[in-house]
Structures are given as structure tokens and as C-alpha cells.
Amino acid sequence: MRSIFICGLLLTASPALALTPEEIETATFDGLDLPDGQSGLSVKLQILLDRAGISPGVVDGYKGGMSESALRGFEERQGLPVDGLLDADVWTDLGGNEPTPVLMSYTVSAEDVAGLTDSIPDHVAEKAKLAELGYVRVSERLAERFHMDEDFLKALNPGASFESGAQIWVADIGEPMAGEVTRIEIRKSERRAVAFDAQGRMVVNYPVAIGSASTPSPEGNLEVVTVAMDPTYSYLPDTNFVADGVTEALILPPGPNGPVGSVWIDLSKPTYGLHGTDTPASLFQAVSHGCVRFTNWDVKELAHLVKPGTAVDFLE
Structure with a gap:
């Protein structure tokens, strides 16, 4: 539990429940709107949009404006009515009914844990003194590689050490898009x-x-x-x-x-x-x-x- 102040009042908030890989993989569209907050369905939708070249930004499983704008982009490309809402046609065109997993197991490598920057100062003059403005955590590096919010990556892997050899779950984002943009x-x-x-x-x-x-x-x-x-x-x-x-x-x-x-x-x-x-x-x-x-x-x-x-x- 954690306590927060809002307009001078002390409120107690329950921590968010972590989604499990099974909850994400078994999520499916049932004809209703995306659930508010975080859900396995939103995780799955974000990964499918990412694979299609319509970026939801970070994969975090939360319903929000970035994913809604991505849905609009996918609907436009597919020639569907553009309303930013998940429906059966969008879900089918994205491959939501296919059995292909949206998560995969990944083994943290020695290269993943090497070459981190100790810390990033806030002041611009102090930043200029560094040799590199690199990643400061393994989880940060891997979250970017797999297009995930770092907090979501950690929540999906409770207790993970992120040390070399550790097995973790990550988004299976597929291959980068190919072609020529004019x-x-x-x-x-x-x-x-x-x-x-x-x-x-x-x-x-x-x-x-x-x-x-x-x-x-x-x-x-x-x-x-x-x-x-x-x-x-x-x-x-x-x-x-x-x-x-x-x-x-x-x-x-x-x-x-x-x-x-x-x-x-x-x-x-x-x-x-x-x-x-x-x-x-x-x-x-x-x-x-x-x-x-x-x-x-x-x-x-x-x-x-x-x-x-x-x-x-x-x-x-």
C-alpha cells in the first residue's frame, strides 16, 4: 500500500496488480471497448499494432491516447471507419484471432549488462562532461529494445535480477518494417x-x-x-x-x-x-x-x- 496527498487529503492507494504472461496471451476481444486502466487485452493490442508498423509508443498495457491514435492510423491504412475504437474488423485485420504469441522468453546476455553509464546528471554542463549519455540500467536498455515501458517490463518479471543469464518475458515485436519512404x-x-x-x-x-x-x-x-x-x-x-x-x-x-x-x-x-x-x-x-x-x-x-x-x- 502507498499513501498520496491530493488537494491536502491523505489517501491510501492499492498497488496495481501485475499482469501475468498467461493473462496477456489468453486475452481476446469480446466485442466490448478496451477496459479502463491496464489490461492484458491492451498489451496484446499494442504489440499487434507495433508489429503492423503502427506504433503505440511504449507497450505498457494501458488504455490511452497514444494507443487510440495508433488505432486510428491502422484503421486509415486498412480503409476501415476511423474512430480509434477496437472492433471485430480491426482485431481480425491485426491478427488478434491468430494463435501466434505476443510475448517471448529472452535470456539476458553479457552484452546487455555491459557498458552502462553510472548516472545521468540533470544539468546540461555536467552532461557535456560525460563520454556517453548511455543506458543506466539493464532494464532500461531491454525495455527500449523491446519497445516496452520500463516499469511494465519489471512488473511482468517480478523478482527478475536482470543479470547475465536471467530469463525474462518481453514483447515479441517482430521485425522492423522494410521499404522506401518518399x-x-x-x-x-x-x-x-x-x-x-x-x-x-x-x-x-x-x-x-x-x-x-x-x-x-x-x-x-x-x-x-x-x-x-x-x-x-x-x-x-x-x-x-x-x-x-x-x-x-x-x-x-x-x-x-x-x-x-x-x-x-x-x-x-x-x-x-x-x-x-x-x-x-x-x-x-x-x-x-x-x-x-x-x-x-x-x-x-x-x-x-x-x-x-x-x-x-x-x-x-
């Missing part, structure tokens, strides 16, 4: 990035964070200039914004916990790009400093589908 729509009102091939077919569809009113994302039609994997980050307070009161320019090291995550897709408007994030769970509620922010795994997948000259259209 145009990307950044749909600001939907907070989604939707990518199409030369025939106008939707290839992938991702949740994103966009700029705020004070630091808006671009408008109009841009294009991809280049793609940088594991980029450093140029902190330029005179050009972009001031953080932590630091007014001198800095170069921050690469790493998934850096300001632009694991990938930078440079756009034809200077200083703007498509990039990763160090906080994937908060992506759909967050705003950026004008760039378009993805989960690290989604933008990494996108980076292998685009090339210089790929159109990037910002739509209101």
Missing part, C-alpha cells in the same frame, strides 16, 4: 508522423511530440538532408534556447539518454530535425523545442526507410 506527414493536430511510399501507401505511423506555441515546429514543406546515427548534440543557446542558465555553447556526447536520443534526421530548415527522446513514456504528453520527437526505436526504424530528399510535410 514522403512523411507530420500531423500536428494528431501528434503523429505518417510515412508513405511512392505509390501513396502508408508504410509506418508513429506518435510524436511537436513544438509548443512558444517554440513551434516548422510549417510547410521540408525534406530530409541527412541521417546521423548516435549523434552528438550541439547545445547552442544563442540560436535555440537557454537551459540551466548556461550561456556558452556545448557539445553533448551521444547516447540514448541524450537530448536527441539515438538518431537525428536532419531537415532542410536549419537546426530542425526528427529525433529520439530519453523519455519515451511521456512522449504523447510532451512538447519539444520545435523539432519532432519520436521514441528512439521508432526514429531508428524510420531512419532506415528514408534518404536525402525524402519529403517532410508539416500539416496543421
Whole structure:
């Protein structure tokens, strides 16, 4: 049990019940809406959407806006009525009635536990002193690899040590999407990035964070200039914004916990790009400093589908 304060009142809340692998694998659509809160059905739905190239963001099993927006994207691609609600047609097209498992057993390797960063400081000047802004926990690394919320990964594996040789359950997310993207729509009102091939077919569809009113994302039609994997980050307070009161320019090291995550897709408007994030769970509620922010795994997948000259259209 834990105690929390709300509006000056002390309330006692029961801890969330952990879902078991069996509850997730046996979950099926019964014709009703997704249950509120966390459920095995939502876990299964999120993994099936991810496999289809329609990203739900983090797999956490919670009904919410990111999964609803992914459902809308899948319905659009399939030519179904777009309402963001799970129904029999969506469930069938996703393969929900197939016996294929959505979880798999994974053995933590020596490579998984090696090369962690001790800690990530909050202050931008202290971050610049590090050699890498890497993962600080094995569970964090594996959660990103399997597109999962880290807390959900831990809850799915109660008591797991995450040491080399440990057996854990993870989302079976399938293989990355393949093909060539020729145009990307950044749909600001939907907070989604939707990518199409030369025939106008939707290839992938991702949740994103966009700029705020004070630091808006671009408008109009841009294009991809280049793609940088594991980029450093140029902190330029005179050009972009001031953080932590630091007014001198800095170069921050690469790493998934850096300001632009694991990938930078440079756009034809200077200083703007498509990039990763160090906080994937908060992506759909967050705003950026004008760039378009993805989960690290989604933008990494996108980076292998685009090339210089790929159109990037910002739509209101």
C-alpha cells in the first residue's frame, strides 16, 4: 500500500496488480471497448499494432491516447471507419484471432549488462562532461529494445535480477518494417508522423511530440538532408534556447539518454530535425523545442526507410 496527498487529503492507494504472461496471451476481444486502466487485452493490442508498423509508443498495457491514435492510423491504412475504437474488423485485420504469441522468453546476455553509464546528471554542463549519455540500467536498455515501458517490463518479471543469464518475458515485436519512404506527414493536430511510399501507401505511423506555441515546429514543406546515427548534440543557446542558465555553447556526447536520443534526421530548415527522446513514456504528453520527437526505436526504424530528399510535410 502507498499513501498520496491530493488537494491536502491523505489517501491510501492499492498497488496495481501485475499482469501475468498467461493473462496477456489468453486475452481476446469480446466485442466490448478496451477496459479502463491496464489490461492484458491492451498489451496484446499494442504489440499487434507495433508489429503492423503502427506504433503505440511504449507497450505498457494501458488504455490511452497514444494507443487510440495508433488505432486510428491502422484503421486509415486498412480503409476501415476511423474512430480509434477496437472492433471485430480491426482485431481480425491485426491478427488478434491468430494463435501466434505476443510475448517471448529472452535470456539476458553479457552484452546487455555491459557498458552502462553510472548516472545521468540533470544539468546540461555536467552532461557535456560525460563520454556517453548511455543506458543506466539493464532494464532500461531491454525495455527500449523491446519497445516496452520500463516499469511494465519489471512488473511482468517480478523478482527478475536482470543479470547475465536471467530469463525474462518481453514483447515479441517482430521485425522492423522494410521499404522506401518518399514522403512523411507530420500531423500536428494528431501528434503523429505518417510515412508513405511512392505509390501513396502508408508504410509506418508513429506518435510524436511537436513544438509548443512558444517554440513551434516548422510549417510547410521540408525534406530530409541527412541521417546521423548516435549523434552528438550541439547545445547552442544563442540560436535555440537557454537551459540551466548556461550561456556558452556545448557539445553533448551521444547516447540514448541524450537530448536527441539515438538518431537525428536532419531537415532542410536549419537546426530542425526528427529525433529520439530519453523519455519515451511521456512522449504523447510532451512538447519539444520545435523539432519532432519520436521514441528512439521508432526514429531508428524510420531512419532506415528514408534518404536525402525524402519529403517532410508539416500539416496543421
